[in-house]
Amino acid sequence: MSGNTVTRAQLTEAVYQEVGLSRHESADLVESVLLEISTTLAQGEMVKISSFGSFSVRQKGQRIGRNPKTGEEVPILPRRVLVFRPSHVLKNKINTNFK
């Protein structure tokens, strides 16, 4: 494990190298892809990317939580959470180099 962090900059660079667009256009496209996925999920629709994984939104009911510092009971309001399920292809790729 190398422990480096990849950010939008590296994704932009990869898109720039792959297609004949400017760096600026490449950055805009990376952003549009993330935004399109986000707004689709916000509408409650699932996003499935083949050989990568799927993102879905799950509804959670209200439950009683506790402030761990004070022990005080606090209600955790109903909310929606995002769940990512990696595909088998992604899981396998990650394990080929894992030791």
Added chain:
Amino acid sequence: MTKSELVARIAEMNPQLYQRDVERIVSTIFEEITGALSRGDRVELRGFGAFSVKARNARVGRNPRTGASVEVDAKAVPFFKTGKQLRDLINDRGA
């Protein structure tokens, strides 16, 4: 929404691009993330979320049907933590 629908929507927003280029752009993004994770790197996309790899120790599992013990090897699993902005967007709290 599937990957091909995502490609179609991005292509619609960018009429100056060929659909096959949009296809390559979308694929490149996910290939980069996959490549980074298989090197053991983290991928941090502020506002969206972060992908990382978590190690799982070897353990003794059980076949739920037969109850037989099975050795499960140590492995790495991909993990995604939703970014704050996206979490808020999903809960209609604006972004």
